[in-house]
Amino acid sequence: MFQDKKLLLAITGSIAAYKSILLTRLLVKAGAEVKIVLTPAACDFVSPLTLSTLSKNNVVIDLANNESWSNHVQLGRWADLMVVAPLTCNTLAKMAHGLCDNMLLATYLSATCPVVVAPAMDEDMWHHPTTIANLKQLEAYGNKVIPVNRGELASGLYGDGRMAEPEAIMQYIQEHYFARQDLAGKKALVTAGPTYEPIDPVRFIGNHSSGKMGLAIAEELARRGAQVQLVLGPSSVTTAVANIKVHKVQTAQEMFEACMKVFPTSDIAVMSAAVADFTPATTNAEKIKKTAGSLTVELTKTKDILKALGQEKRSDQLLVGFALETNNEKEYAREKLTAKNADMIILNSLNDEGAGFGYDTNKITIFERDGGELTYERKPKQQVAHDIVDRIVNRLYA
Incomplete structure (x- = not known):
């Protein structure tokens, strides 16, 4: 910045x-x-x-x-x-x-x-x-x-x-x-935060994502001139940066629907949200009471937003995904790059100190479709967003 x-x-x-x-x-x-x-x-x-x-x-x-x-x-x-x-x-x-x-x-x-x-x-x-x-x-x-x-x-x-x-x-x-206006006239879709998958009216399946990384990317894109549509899961983060329209969602299905609606008119899509992989097969209308026995919750897979966008992606669109891993990080990131038809995958590992959910810092490696691999030191998330958007600009105008 x-x-x-x-x-x-x-x-x-x-x-x-x-x-x-x-x-x-x-x-x-x-x-x-x-x-x-x-x-x-x-x-x-x-x-x-x-x-x-x-x-x-x-x-x-x-x-x-x-x-x-x-x-x-x-x-x-x-x-x-x-x-x-x-x-x-x-x-x-x-x-x-x-x-x-x-x-x-x-x-x-x-x-x-x-x-x-x-x-x-x-x-x-x-x-x-x-x-x-x-x-x-x-x-x-x-x-x-x-x-x-x-x-x-x-x-x-x-x-x-x-x-x-x-x-x-x-x-x-x-x-x-x-402010660098190298994205003036471009439209961007960004997802951020977790999703909450309801079990009953008071309980849900979720994760510890704060939404800070996705918000930092959305703000960096906007400052460089892009019109940004931010699809934000349940999170306390807010923004006052101009050129950002926030769509608040709760569940993976709601995030999927919002992304599919916005993506066709987007030049750039950055999927940084920590979307739940599974959701309860049924949601109880009333709060489940505690009983002496155990409780079994049947889960079904949520829709893969990154993969769905990769299938719809045109040659003039740039698609960026995130991968948070705990083992075999680089191998999984490269597999995801190909399997999801993404142009870039941003890898961060829970094994790295000061990276992952809740921190104000992050440590990333960027994998690109042409085989490029760029590793950065741990930085504040605003600076990480700057690095990511630099690579997006580089690929857009390559």
Whole structure:
């Protein structure tokens, strides 16, 4: 997502500065190189040592440190993007009127890269005419302003002025600055999450899939310009990324029907859901009562969605499947690639630490129809999604 991007994070003196610690961590995990500049007041809220450790770069605070001079001009030219988060009312006023009394402001006035700000202040300050005028002036210079949230404020009041959450800032940056539109005009089908096969009104057969991997793929496809239809099994994951239409389903049969309906108009299909292989032959209308004896549940096979799509696939469509294995991983993945008429199979193994259900990371190997095999190190699922979509783009335009 942010691989090899250079981000300059500027932090001002606000209680919301604690969020910048998580923002730093998320940016680094997403592959960005992060350098940080603080106002002296920001040091009262966040530790330079913490930020230096997370960013793996020295934190800059003063224009001069003993006999050393901090080159604000070089710093402003180094970055692909400068992010001021949080932006206080005080620093906003100084930026809007060109004041320069600290290292952060000197860097801002020297920056040749785009600048985006995430304000944080109390509601009355946020709605003050001076603040409104300063924000308009800042935008007139070509800077972008990330909207504030409404919620509990440091004053104890409830209202507008909360700094956007780190995840929302990441999403804003991605959509407004680093989005690659190499899938513009394409339509994609993605499945994610588990399926629940009902035994009775309160019990079901399911699995531990969280839907995180499928959602990350859907969001990466959408950010690159694709119109995405996400067929999502029972999962708590949500998305606010544009270009994604979510179809919520419960059972394997419902997922099958949704996929068969959407697939004919899709250019890309990524089947990442953990679909149940078996479902109860009958579903009790009433809750089954506990008895002294044992309970036998007869199971029947569910429809193989990937195989069904492979049988319908046209030459202009790209079909991607997933394989979660515990043994003979590569052998089974290659067999699945052929048997399902897929173009790519993404293998992950429960034997790999930090991979599989529920984790925020994954470790994959991609098997391709032409015999290609690409193995990746364990990464956050957003970066894994980036790698997968890179291969999809490569095959689409090969």
